[in-house]
Amino acid sequence: MTKRDYYEILSVERTATGDEIKSSYRKLAMKYHPDRNPGNHEAEEMFKECAEAYEVLSDPTKRQRYDQFGHQGVSGGPGGFSGFTDMNDIFSHFGDIFGGGGGGSIFDEFFGGGRNQGRRRQGSGSRGSDLKINLKLTLEEIADGVEKTIKVKKFKTCDTCKGSGAKGESGYAKCTHCNGTGEVRQVSRSIFGQFVNVTMCNVCNGEGRVVKERCGDCHGEGRVKTEAEIKVNIPSGVSEGNYIPLEGQGNAGLRGGPAGDLFIHLEEEAHSIFVREEDDIYYELELSIIDAAIGADVIVPTLKGKAKLKIDAGTQPGSILKMSGKGIQRLHSDRRGDQLVRVNVHIPTKLSGKEKDILRELAKSENFKPNGKKKSEKGFFKKVFSE
Structure with a gap:
């Protein structure tokens, strides 16, 4: 099934600001919220669709x-859409939208918090930072796509402590703030009575334990420096300034935290003979006056080697000849652009006496007289004989 446009789902323009997107999502989320539409499967699907678009x-x-x-x-x-397996995933992911009665359960304002404040976080460390590198590509590589191997200096998870930062199991101690449960319970009262609000322990971050003795290899950070070789597939048709995201290939997080992402910034190398224009490429062909006049089959370079190009008799300077399908394969498509050949007719600047005599004879023919030329333009023979 074809997915709907995310901007259409949230009823915003493509130029919408972040605040406009958030405001529209909040209204739609409240409209389709499961608590307001119990048993309504269609509303639940709309709720999930809005959440996907907003993410x-x-x-x-x-x-x-x-x-x-x-x-x-x-x-x-x-680095794409992470997907939601159930409603709790959405409530947890968008706590800023749903928490505290701001569009989550319509009872949250009475119960004092979102649905999942007591859910444990996996790992007590912080997320690793994202990395960005520049990668230059030739026009030939862009035309058909390419697999590249890149080297990246980054932090990786410590093999000794597996990212925990502790010196084995004996390096841990029970968290005294939550007494090892990873949760802190608070009793609150509302007009409905007394309720227990369970939140994650902010000392051990839900782990129930803290590091007592640090790992000797990573000094308690849970990560070490390395240089990694990473293979990346570059699709055809990418452009200067595009990014290729690699989720989890950035710096490893501290003490078991999730890794950041790696963003590959693409740069296009200037080509020696071709100029790119979206999916098409342009090539300047120097043609002799004879071939332009009587026609010829010439060999021209393409991105995939040499190819034959037919020159019709009477081809004029500045003509654009199209070689279909010889350009760049469009991004995420089977269609290829074209190679457009601009004809430049070479006019000789040094002629022998015999060559001039031959041209003088040809100049007597009506076929060699300019037709419809501007008065300010010099004809070929006038230029030749003025030297």
Whole structure:
């Protein structure tokens, strides 16, 4: 089934600001919220669809990829839409929208918090930072796509402590703040009576234990420096300034925290003979006056080697000849652009006496007289004989 446009789902323009996107999502989320539509499967699907659109459009990086590549740029691949398996995933992911009665359960304002404040966080460390590298590509590589191996200096998870930062199991101690439960319970009262609000322990971050003795290899950080070789597939048709996101290939997080992402910024190397214009490429062909006049089959370079090009008799200077399908394969498509050949007719500047005599004879023919030329333009023979 074809996915709907994310901007259409949230009823916003493609130029909408982050605040406008958030405001629209909040209204739609309240409209389709399961607590307001019990047993309504259609409303539940709309709620999930809005959440998916908001996850992408609220993230500047994902939004940029979506604007460039559409759904393919953010679905199923690294750094794309993460997907939600149930309602709790959505409530947990968008706590800023649903927490504290701001569009979550309509009873939250009485119960004092969102649904999942007591859910444990996996790992007590912080997320690793994102990395960005520049990668230059030739026009030939862009035309058909290419697999590249890149070297990246980054932090990786410590093999000794597996990212915990502790010196084995004996390096841990029970968290005294939560007494090892990873949760802190608070009793609150409302008009409905007394309720227990369970939140994650902010000392051990839900782990129930803290590091007592640090790992000797990573000094308690849970990560070490390394240089990694990473293979990346570059699709055909990418452009200067595009990014290839690789989820989880950035710096490893501190003490078991999730890794950041790696963003590959693409740069296009200038070509010696071709000029790119979107999916088409342009080539300047120097043609002799004879071949332009009587026609010829000439050999021209293409991105995939040499190819034959037919020159019709009477081809004029400045003519554009099209070689269909000899350009760049369009991004996420089977269609290829064209190679457009601009004809430059070479006019000789040094002629022998015999050559001039031959041209004088030809000049007597009506076929060699300019037709419809501007008075200010010099004909070929006038230029030759003025030397």
